[in-house]
Amino acid sequence: MEKKMNFSIMKFFLCFFLLLTLSGCISAREINDLEIVIGMGVDKDENPGKILLTAQLVKEDTAGGASGDGSGGGDSKAYWNVSSSGKSIFDAVRQITHKTGNRLFISHNQAVIFGNDIAAEGLQEYIDYFLRAHEMRPTALILVAEEKASDILNIKPEAEEFPAFNIAKLVNSYVFTSHFYKVNMKDFASCLMGATTAQLAPLVSIIQDEDGKDIYVSGMAVFKNGKMVGKLHHDEVRGLLWVLGKVKSGVIIVSSPDEQGKAVLEIVKAKSKVTPEIEDGNIVMHIKIKEESSLSEQTTTENLADNKAFEKIQEASAEVIRQEIMAAFDISKEFNADIFGFSEMLHKKYSKEWKTIKDNWDVIYPTIELDIDIETKIIKTDLLKKPVMPSEEEN
Template sequence: MKDRTFVVGTAIDLADNDLIEVTTQLLKPHEIGVPAAGEPAPDVNPIWVVSSQGETIFDAIRNFVRQAGRRLFWQYNNLIVVGEEAARAGMLPLLELFIRDHELRLGQRVVITRGDAKDIIGATHDLERIPSMAIVDMLREQEAMGGIIDVDLFDFLEQYNSRAGAPVVGVVELMNGEQLHIEGGAVFKKDRLQGFLDKRETRGYNWVVDGIGSTIMVLEWEDERKLSIEIQRSESSVEPVFRDGRLVMEVEIETEGGLAEQHTPADLTRLDRWFLVEEKLVRNIENEIEDTIELAQREFEADIFGFADEVYRKYPEEWRRMEGDWEDEFATLEVEVDVEAKIRRTFVTRTFPSLD
């Protein structure tokens, strides 16, 4: 172990002259040492960021030895950041080595960034001394967010190889040029980046693909004051049906949550108001989903929800007929969204603390 050095994060960008630039976070073991009891952790950066260029990824990686003097140890690389430019040119050639090589794992997270990936890898994080770990932790916590996508190499490959063939990958940004920050998704068609989804659109996507663990829905009451619903459970089912010979996708969402916060003094526990809140919630979710579907159909023309696979699973015969022009079929596909949302609880208090 002594003559190796850990790679904990990797960035891939395109460089001039048709070269590929790989930037890695290397761990400096002697500087991440556990501090002795009672002493504060030393305030040194344990990460060494190194870039190397080459004609292929492997070429670039081999060139690291000239700078590092140790063999790079790739097993613990858990993040691959790809720059926008490189992603638009096609991801698969860039990831091929990471999939093929035995040292690397398919559990490595893949993220896209607008701009250069090496800026992300070069950034620091105040809580976590290893910035790539911070990004992985942020992705892992996405269950509580709803507006984030957490995809590893395996998921990416799976989506890429599916009949729909439109992966959606998470996005990392640098806020104000220095703060790492995760939001939204990047839409691919096969391995080429098509465009980005914002936070709301990403949640619309997650509703359909069952990616919501928990999220906060902000609604507006009649007096224009806000209230938050904490979604605690959500299940979706996507079912293709033929109606009068036309393919219709039935998307059903079943979700429940609790009234987590209200800024209006109105007593929402009155049954008529309660139902009204539920109705607002349903409408809100439906809007989110429909907007995302429309975006996918009109702008990206990419079947990000994997409708193609649902059709194939249920109607393999018809799928064979449609396979050739699925792209057109998808663009004009009728999607019916049916949301069933229940608000189950108000947590510790029932109403706004002041009586009206």
């Protein structure tokens, strides 16, 4: 009895320690040996056929100091940008170790910025590593720089410690204006896999003012088959988002009914429904949009808080929305890029016809007609019921 028990204990421990040795992925790395990458930029190198990879790394000895002191460490930066050229992204990632001494730790990468030149050439060949490498997160943001990506990473933001975090923050702020939207690696890749849909990525640029340089999201880059073909401006992006139903919030400015000033509305809620229809070989997209907004500001003395004024403002705001959508559609026709994803909708509804449409999509796309039906509603006037002005009785 005793022997049996002791023996089973031995067996248990033996199995246990065998299991420990079986663990294949033993990869202990002390945290201070990590080179934590928080942002990456890809540009074309001066040597043809090579790319220049810039990685933004956390400087661990000063990172906490700057945040702890509040005042910051003067000119000492909490990050450093390392660049290396290589024949491919992975080649460059490994070549960077010549400068850092440690392997890059990319799991915490916030954003990948592609330079203008790389984007124009096509992202298809460069995006593979960012999805394949096990340390990469598919949720890392993808952006396009209007100039060189390394320049974007070099600008130290005023409020944030790290440029990469600042860029991620900027892109996430799309919810306030709907003037662009965030695209991550996974979204971009799945768009890239559709044969006919166009891809989009936020476009960042540098603006120079008196205090220095700032980073600014100027719109969205439009890709066709992975190659950047053009740019959508803020209003055009919102036109696109109306159709996609992705408008979160934003400001609509219409002139007030008395033409004396402006009424400023904030979008509270927006819904959209798109139904494709093929009539006699013509493709019509029926777009139905329901929008609710609040009256957030007015620059006229007229009291806008009554039904007549509301109706006029609602009509005017519907017109603004329609114009935005048409602007987006016009520019997409110009690039012949299906940014709205109409092709997918047609594919779903008319799967038989799709086979013939698919091959001539580039010819068909500009002929698509839009049938836009917009319903807008002002649901509140925020805290004021009347404009701030002397009441009429006293006059």
